[in-house]
Amino acid sequence: MRPLAISSMKRWCAGLAAALWLCGGTASGESLWRDIGSGFLFVDTKAQHVGDIVTVLVTESSSLNRQTETNTKKESTNSANLSSLFGLPLGDKTQYAFEGANEHKGSGSITRSDEVTARVVARVVKVLPSGNLIIEGRRAVRANDESQYVAISGVIRQVDITPANTILSTQIADAEIVLEGKGALAEKQRPGLLNRFADWLFLY
Incomplete structure (x- = not known):
């Protein structure tokens, strides 16, 4: 074979190899971009379907201040004239x-404030x-014989x-937010019997 023909064949093979390498590199790059994009860049992590979870940041406060007063007064006057007593004349x-x-x-008065x-x-249920979305969630924490239970539900x-x-x-x-506590600390914070009776008396 002539030297010129061999040289042309080598250049043609080298060009074909370079083209194949470029095509393969481009395809790999596109595939890699699609994998990264579909896996991380375009995923919506917000809750939207049944079974999805969402974190609720509970910050609630309430206060009650009520005063009541009662004032009753009754007076009565009666008079009588007696001419006899037990059948005996009195003159x-x-x-x-x-x-x-x-x-x-x-x-x-009743004054009370709570913060959660x-x-x-x-x-999502x-x-x-x-x-x-209708959501429901609950959380229970227990440590050192103290336990706290928080439950929440509603529409978001x-x-x-x-x-x-x-x-x-x-x-x-x-x-609807429910907070319950059990243990020595919770018992100390609970109003006494007389206070609970006063709450009932003045509320109702």
Whole structure:
């Protein structure tokens, strides 16, 4: 074979190899970009389906201040004229008068404040036709014979969920938040029998 023909054949093979390498590199690059993009860049981690979870940031406070006063007063006066007693005549008529008075005053007040701060992971239990989500979650913590139980439920909007997949408890519609504690500390914070009776008396 002529030297010129051999040289042309080598250049043609080298060009074909370079083209194949470039095509393979481009395909690998596109595949890698698709894998990264589909796996990390374009995944929506916010709750939107039944079974998805969302973290509820519970920050609630409540206060009660009630005062009641009672004031009752009653007076009565009675008089009578007696001419006989047990059938015996008394001579001149004797006049008797009776007067009585009864007065009662009372007052009471109730002042109470509570604050709850917690993080509760809730689960989507239903998706409404409007796209809103019904969530339910509970959390129990126990340490040193002290236990706390927090339960929450309600309706949330998907637009209120942050990119970090969290939502404030104040953004929950029809929210029901239950906080219970058991243990020595919780028992110390519980009002006494007389205080509970006063609460019942002045509330009802």
